[in-house]
Amino acid sequence: MNRDEIPPGTLYLLILKTIARSGKMHGYEIADSIQRTSDDVLQVEEGSLYPALQRMLIKGWVTAEWGTTAGNRRARYYQLTTVGRKQLAAEISQFKRVIGAITRVIQTA
Amino acid sequence: MSFFGELARRLSMLFRRSQFDADLEEEMRLHLELREQQQLQTGMTQTDARSAARRRFGNPTVLKEKSHRTWGWQWFEDLLQDVNYGMRAMLRSPGITIVALLSLALGIGANTAIFSLMDAVMLRSLPVKEPGQLVLFGNGTDSGISDSFSNEDLFSYPFYREMQQKNQAFSDLAAVFSMNHRIHGFVEGRSEAEPMNIQLVSGTYFPMLGVHAMIGRTLTDEDDQRKDGSPVAVVSYSWWNRSMAHDASVLNKKLKIGSTVFTIIGVAPPEFFGTKVGDLPDIWIPLSMQKEVPPNFDGYSDNFSESLYLMGRLKPDTTLTQAATNVNLLFRQILLGFPDAPLSQENLEKLKKTRVILSPMTTGLSSLRSKFSEPLKILMAVVGLVLLIACANIANLLLARSTARTREFAVRQALGAKRSRLIRQLLTESMTLALAGGALGVGFAAGASRLLLRMVSSGQATVPLDVSLNIRLLLFTLAITCLTAVLFGMIPAFRATKLELTESLKDGRGQTSAGTKNQLAKALVIAQIAFSLVLLVASGLFLRSLINLTNVDTGFNRENVLRLQTDASSIGYTYGDSRLLSLYQQIEERVSAVPGVRAASSSLFTYNEGSWNTRVSVHGYDADKNRNVKHNIVGNGYFATMGIPLLAGRTFRSQDSTNSPKVAVISEIMARTMFPAGSPIGHRYGVGGSEHANDFEVIGIVKDVKFGSLQEDQQTLDYYPVTQHIRYLNDFEVRYTGSLDAVLSAVRRAIHDVDPNLPISNVTTLDEQIGRSITNQRLVAQLSTFFGLLAVFLSCIGIFGLMSYVVTRRTNEIGIRMALGAERSHVHWLVMREILLLAALGIAVGVPAALAGNRLISSMLFGVRPADPPSLLAAVVILLIVAVMAGHLPARRASLVDPIVALRCE
Secondary structure, three states: OOOEEOOOOOHHHHHHHHHHHHOEEEHHHHHHHHHHHOOOOEEOOHHHHHHHHHHHHHHOOEEEEEEEOOOOOEEEEEEEOHHHHHHHHHHHHHHHHHHHHHHHHHHOO | OHHHHHHHHHHHHHHOHHHHHHHHHHHHHHHHHHHHHHHHHOOOOHHHHHHHHHHHHOOHHHHHHHHHHHOOOHHHHHHHHHHHHHHHHHHHOHHHHHHHHHHHHHHHHHHHHHHHHHHHHHHOOOOOOOHHHEEEEEOOOOOOOEOOOOOOOOEOHHHHHHHHHHOOOEEEEEEEEOOOEEEEEEEOOOOOOEEEEEEEEOOOHHHHHOOOOOEEOOOOHHHHOOOOOOOEEEEOHHHHHHHHOOOOOOOOOEEEEOOEEEEEEEEOOOOOOOOEOOOOOOEEEEHHHHHHOOOOOOOOOOOOOEOEEEEEEEOOOOOHHHHHHHHHHHHHHHHHHOOOOOOOHHHHHHHHHOOOOEEEOOOOEOHHHHHHHHHHHHHHHHHHHHHHHHHHHHHHHHHHHHHHOHHHHHHHHHOOOOHHHHHHHHHHHHHHHHHHHHHHHHHHHHHHHHHHHHHHOOOOOOOOOOOOOOHHHHHHHHHHHHHHHHHHHHHHHHHHHOOOHHHHHHHOOOHHHHHHHHHHHHHHHHHHHHHHHHHHHHHHHHHHHHHHHHOOOOOOOOOOEEEEEEOHHHHOOOOOOHHHHHHHHHHHHHHHOOOOEEEEEEEOOOOOOOOOEEEEEEOOOOHHHOOEEEEEEEOOOHHHHHOOOEEEEOOOOOOOOOOOOOEEEEEHHHHHHHOOOOOOOOOEEEEOOHHHOOOEEEEEEEOOOOOOOOOOOOOOEEEEEOOOOOOOOOEEEEEEOOOHHHHHHHHHHHHHHHOOOOOEEEEEEHHHHHHHHOHHHHHHHHHHHHHHHHHHHHHHHHHHHHHHHHHHHOHHHHHHHHHOOOOHHHHHHHHHHHHHHHHHHHHHHHHHHHHHHHHHHHHHOOOOOOOOHHHHHHHHHHHHHHHHHHHHHHHHHHHOOOHHHHHHOO
């Protein structure tokens, strides 16, 4: 199977969107969800999620609280804040702008 | 907003770091386990599943560190780690640490203490509105009442008013009486007179300074409009506290001063101490009331009673030069414009030459400043040197320790630690040490500055100066602490981390690098010795000056004389009245009859109490020889009481009275220089111009005495009998035998038998009074000796430390020498030779430095030249002895080295 590195700078976007979709997730769920949603195309070094999550905590985009998993394990669940939702919107529109521009450049044969 | 939120989150992480790490750990472990389970379900073996999970996760340790670092506290954690490490290193060698901390605490503490005094006396701005705009007319050196036309320091009240109206340079002008009235008065409802330090000020004084009352109101120009018109008083916070115990109903309380009842209208704010540093008035009274305040000077409407200091607030756009031009123009105009101006040729000449300078008054007036600025600067330099010596010492200790740590640094560098990181760690260690020392120093300074204040206070009461810790002081201490840390930490840090890796790893005793390190350490010890020498020589000079001063012939007999002050002016005796005379005569009589009293007398002055001087003209003698003579008014027993020998003629006796011809006793030097050849007895002279030339007849000549200070030359002095000059004679002195305490209480009783209300204050002895006049010489001598010895002690530790270290390093070499047949005495000499060489080098550097430095202190010396061979020789000898003592132990240890043990230890 062919796996691709995610484009630089999009990790935050992916995490934010993933959490936004299901409201509340722990680290493994986020990593797993990104992979599955992308049909196993996007390859994230799973551990790199954690420094990124710290950064997002500092920025106040997400909050974290401890809970229990379905398998009755202690896990830290992340949740978007209002600031986080705004950031997500901003990241999405920025990403679209960039992708749109790149696409236009490619299509101009 | 988001910035603060972020900062708050970062801070909360900082305080829960271990929790944070544990959480992250758990989170990651869960992740790995869940992934492992998921892989197992795809049919992998346990081992494969685990390694696959790890592969997909990445390096957990790196990721953990990365997450941790994201929070941005790396620098802080490094710092904590370094501090922690530094502390452990300090605890590992407690001897070194204690010596270092103590010398730092003493060094920094002494600097802080001296600086706090310097700050209070010389540097701190007045606590008033924009003190930078304030200027003083003249330079405030004169004080008192002058009747010499066109004085450039002192001004009359009418002059002040004229200047206030006509000037264009000042937004406001104020006047204060140039000396305080230290008298006794009564607080409403109390029967005993209390001492009060009263300052007469113009009504504009408080408004001009921009000082507002804490309670009630301050004086205003309204209070200063009509002579005797406004009996009101503002009291200082400290007096309110001391005498009225913070009584909230202070307003409208009455004070009876002289024969007038004053109403308290306000309390000044706590920080306001007037405009003269170290002389806090108790009570401020408007100048319009000066006639009512004893001793009842009457200068309010006298155009030429020059007694006031003038101070003004410059208009914002006026420069000092512009103001000076304006003031000097008006100065002439106003003086010449007074209808009663004494326009003699002489006075006009004088006016033409007089120029009033304007002095900035940011830091206020101070007699302390002129007295102590020189000693304080010297002491500041002394303690600065001590701190440098302490720094050299600590640098040496650290150098020795860092050499011992060579291997540790080599290992760390080999493992990839950056040199900058190691230097940072070593500097942090130094800083930790310095800060600990600084903190101890501040504690030490708090006690020391109080002691210092006591030492500079020449009176019985401590000078009212605020030397408590303040921000400026703490900043100063912090600055010198950091400076010392850099000074003593820099060299060892750079030295220790610069190394040949393989060389050091091989044996940790790289002979080459250790050699250069020793050079450096030796240079530091030489510097210590040189600095110590400078300090020792200086303290030797100060001590000799002090001894010379104490041995000065005062002309009177300073032993067994009790001196106290009375204040007849406060309890209704009038100047010039025969009641006053009989009061003094009765007291003299009663006290003389007390057992143990040999003689007793009142006088205007005894010693070091200011002066009253006028120009004198001698009948039938060249007018050019006329000069200022200082006067004293004394009771008949004065010369016997003071033990001033009569050289010719007679002293006063009861026949000299108001009705008999006026007589005077003159000093030896006056007799010799101001009278024609032959005996001046029977000769006449006068005070003032030539029209007075026949006022007094000389009846006796007495030995010259010290009058103002021990350093002064012979003074032209004359004495008048109180019977012919009925003034307030506040000094009373008693020559006694036996116990002072017994005599004192009997004397008090005798005085109160004559008038039970007469206030008695400032009880002391003549000897003590003389001692107080050389306070600053004693201060400098004692402190510089203390610090000189401290410096020597520190150098001693320095030499000892260095040589012990050198001997340890050379044990091997010494062992070889001994194995090859070297004598123990030879080995001993080997070490001693090195010590003596160090000492000699230090002395060679120190002697020229001392000679150069001592020229700067020549103004503080008395009877010794700056290049004083005995002081220099003594210092050199002391240092040599100390060096030999400090070197003895290491040298002995070297000579006792057992060659077998020494060789095996390699």
